[in-house]
Amino acid sequence: MNLTNYIRERLQQKQILLMTHVVVGYPSLDDNWTMLEMMQQSGVDLVELQMPFTEPSADGPLFVKANQQALKNGIRRDDYFEFMRKATAAFDFKILMMGYYNPVFVMGHHEFCRELHKNESCGFILPDLPVEEFGDLFEYSRQYELSPILVCAPTNTPERLRQVLAHGSGFLYCAARKGVTGTKTTLDQSQDGFISRCREISDLPLALGFGLSEAADIQQLHGKVEIAIVGSALLHSWQENGPQGYQHHLAGLAESCA
Amino acid sequence: MLKELFEFDRPGYYGPYGGTFIPEILKTTLDELVLAFQEAQADPSFWRQYVDVMQSYSCRPTPVTPLENLTKLLGGAKIYCKREDLNHTGAHKANNVMGQGLLVKRMGKPRVIAETGAGQHGVATATMAARFGLECTVYMGEVDVERQRPNVFWMEQLGAEVIPVTDGTATLKDAINQANRDWAATMESTHYVLGTVCGPHPFPQMVSYFQSIIGQESYEQMKKITGRLPDHIYACVGGGSNASGIFLPFLDAQQVELVGVEAGGKGIDSGLHAARLQGGTPGVAQGYKTYFLQDDEGQMIETHSVAAGLDYIGVGPILSYLHDQKRVRFESAVDEEVIDAAKLLIRKEGIIPALESSHALAAVIREAPKMKQDEIILVNLSGRGDKDIFNIAEAIGDEKWNQFLKKKVENL
Numbered sequence: 219m220n221l222t223n224y225i226r227e228r229l230q231q232k233q234i235l236l237m238t239h240v241v242v243g244y245p246s247l248d249d250n251w252t253m254l255e256m257m258q259q260s261g262v263d264l265v266e267l268q269m270p271f272t273e274p275s276a277d278g279p280l281f282v283k284a285n286q287q288a289l290k291n292g293i294r295r296d297d298y299f300e301f302m303r304k305a306t307a308a309f310d311f312k313i314l315m316m317g318y319y320n321p322v323f324v325m326g327h328h329e330f331c332r333e334l335h336k337n338e339s340c341g342f343i344l345p346d347l348p349v350e351e352f353g354d355l356f357e358y359s360r361q362y363e364l365s366p367i368l369v370c371a372p373t374n375t376p377e378r379l380r381q382v383l384a385h386g387s388g389f390l391y392c393a394a395r396k397g398v399t400g401t402k403t404t405l406d407q408s409q410d411g412f413i414s415r416c417r418e419i420s421d422l423p424l425a426l427g428f429g430l431s432e433a434a435d436i437q438q439l440h441g442k443v444e445i446a447i448v449g450s451a452l453l454h455s456w457q458e459n460g461p462q463g464y465q466h467h468l469a470g471l472a473e474s475c476a
Numbered sequence: 477m478l479k480e481l482f483e484f485d486r487p488g489y490y491g492p493y494g495g496t497f498i499p500e501i502l503k504t505t506l507d508e509l510v511l512a513f514q515e516a517q518a519d520p521s522f523w524r525q526y527v528d529v530m531q532s533y534s535c536r537p538t539p540v541t542p543l544e545n546l547t548k549l550l551g552g553a554k555i556y557c558k559r560e561d562l563n564h565t566g567a568h569k570a571n572n573v574m575g576q577g578l579l580v581k582r583m584g585k586p587r588v589i590a591e592t593g594a595g596q597h598g599v600a601t602a603t604m605a606a607r608f609g610l611e612c613t614v615y616m617g618e619v620d621v622e623r624q625r626p627n628v629f630w631m632e633q634l635g636a637e638v639i640p641v642t643d644g645t646a647t648l649k650d651a652i653n654q655a656n657r658d659w660a661a662t663m664e665s666t667h668y669v670l671g672t673v674c675g676p677h678p679f680p681q682m683v684s685y686f687q688s689i690i691g692q693e694s695y696e697q698m699k700k701i702t703g704r705l706p707d708h709i710y711a712c713v714g715g716g717s718n719a720s721g722i723f724l725p726f727l728d729a730q731q732v733e734l735v736g737v738e739a740g741g742k743g744i745d746s747g748l749h750a751a752r753l754q755g756g757t758p759g760v761a762q763g764y765k766t767y768f769l770q771d772d773e774g775q776m777i778e779t780h781s782v783a784a785g786l787d788y789i790g791v792g793p794i795l796s797y798l799h800d801q802k803r804v805r806f807e808s809a810v811d812e813e814v815i816d817a818a819k820l821l822i823r824k825e826g827i828i829p830a831l832e833s834s835h836a837l838a839a840v841i842r843e844a845p846k847m848k849q850d851e852i853i854l855v856n857l858s859g860r861g862d863k864d865i866f867n868i869a870e871a872i873g874d875e876k877w878n879q880f881l882k883k884k885v886e887n888l
């Protein structure tokens with residue numbers, strides 16, 4: 219099923235969908251698997267698997283460390299594609315590949331899309347690749363039935379938003395604020411303006427992320443966007459409170475989506 | 477060739493290299509910077525103001541010095557050097573920061589941030605910030621903080637906040653990542669003074685523009701001193717700003733051979749080097765497309781050089797293009813011959829070169845003896861070596877210096 223339709227269908231049963239995040243190989247592939255099992259239990263709708271990269275320049279300290287440690291743990295390309303294969307076979311949620319562009323550039327656009335298709339990913343997010351640099355990534359995405367997810371930012375001019383959104387597919391990833399991942403975001407009216415600007419231009423479902431952490435954050439987004447994205451905050455729970463803390467946190471987030 | 481270089485179909489591209497690969501959050505800021513730079517470029521008073529500032533504050537025009545003793549010793553081509561070491565703060569970095577500082581004044585931003593490897597660019601930025609009354613934060617890899625403590629001391633005295641970066645390899649590339657993270661949150665009040673001809677558009681073009689003052693002066697000076705243009709120009713290549721600066725004004729003079737010298741570290745075969753144009757492959761990172769030292773899956777690999785300022789994974793996209801076009805020949809020099817080159821220049825000419833600049837000298841020392849005596853070499857002496865006193869003393873193994881350090885420590 220096409221990603222947008224999947225999102226619309228899931229929205230029949232809940233107020234808002236939940237998208238979560240895993241840096242493949244951190245803390246370990248086994249821990250990642252446990253995280254995914256808990257996501258399945260909690261009814262998470264979408265998961266991004268991050269390919270670790272040596273230069274995670276848009277990430278905050280927690281994900282920087284996660285990228286670095288995953289690479290130290292020996293995670294290579296075969297590992298993250300293999301992990302994706304197993305995950306798409308085992309779980310109900312849709313899975314996207316996420317990461318920095320260089321590993322994709324070096325691998326080649328065609329090869330990347332073919333691998334994603336083979337391993338049943340539904341699309342990808344490359345936050346350091348601006349829309350005008352996608353080139354034949356759009357063509358290969360169509361060929362392999364992938365949704366390239368585009369990111370837009372509150373600092374975008376209306377003209378730029380239109381340019382980005384014209385190429386959108388699946389859903390739109392709206393970065394809630396300036397800065398990098400991992401810093402807590404206080405939701406206020408500033409996001410509302412940004413969200414309605416996106417809404418005016420595009421019919422795609424909107425996902426809001428960057429610094430969301432608690433159930434209360436998600437509740438505030440009901441009726442505003444279709445998807446809430448929680449990344450660093452969950453990893454933080456795992457580090458502070460272990461698997462149990464992680465599960466508890468997830469359950470709370472999932473509940474607030476109902 | 478020079479004119480066409482900045483007129484590719486896609487702005488900020490040089491052949492297949494360059495571009496703007498940044499998270500969407502910074503798009504508007506970079507667009508504004510492109511515009512501010514274009515307006516400044518189109519305003520004839522801006523370049524005049526820049527030249528005035530460089531004259532009154534940074535000793536420009538820097539002289540061209542004939543290296544007569546070295547020439548005699550090597551017995552080949554006649555060697556001249558462009559004295560960027562005589563800039564205020566001791567390196568060509570002053571050109572770029574004062575230029576960007578004037579632009580920051582035009583844009584009206586109160587704060588600047590910078591990355592630094594050797595610390596030269598950090599010191600230069602802190603100096604500019606002090607002079608122009610700007611707030612200043614400098615990101616510096618922890619490894620470099622250790623290698624270049626004297627520069628950290630001066631940056632702090634100049635009022636800058638120096639933040640050591642411990643991520644990754646804790647060197648220049650990691651400092652750039654951290655500066656980008658800062659900028660993604662603070663761009664409304666902050667300009668990122670990138671220190672070399674790398675990063676997203678317009679940085680490669682803008683930094684080349686300011687640094688081209690080196691080549692413009694050299695062009696006139698060489699004609700005046702020798703009656704003609706040099707046959708060969710040598711420059712060391714870290715990110716590539718001093719090389720671009722001296723090369724570009726000579727680009728259309730096809731008879732002038734341009735030679736870039738990268739860090740050979742412990743030897744190309746050892747894997748411990750920073751010779752991107754010899755051991756690298758095209759990639760996209762830190763905002764631009766160029767040759768990077770990376771593995772076959774696009775992960776950046778560790779680099780090494782005795783000179784912190786050359787110890788970097790990428791190289792300016794303009795130089796990558798000129799490499800492919802074979803307009804610039806690239807060589808490398810290993811740590812050992814670099815130290816020897818520095819020692820030789822100190823002893824024979826009474827000039828103390830930075831270890832970065834000594835890479836260019838090392839290549840000259842290797843190649844000049846094979847040239848005819850009527851050939852002329854111009855080498856860019858990008859910086860002075862005072863900052864390297866700890867490293868050079870260690871490499872030389874000067875016992876008296878070691879005793880001095882021990883005494884100092886004992887007396888603390």
Ligand SMILES: Cc1ncc(COP(=O)(O)O)c(C=O)c1O
Pocket residue numbers: 567568593594595596597671672673712713714715716717718719784785786830832833858859860
């Ligand atoms: C004296 C000196 N020369 C050269 C470099 C290398 O930079 P670039 O290649 O941009 O000139 C540095 C960098 O810190 C430097 O301090």
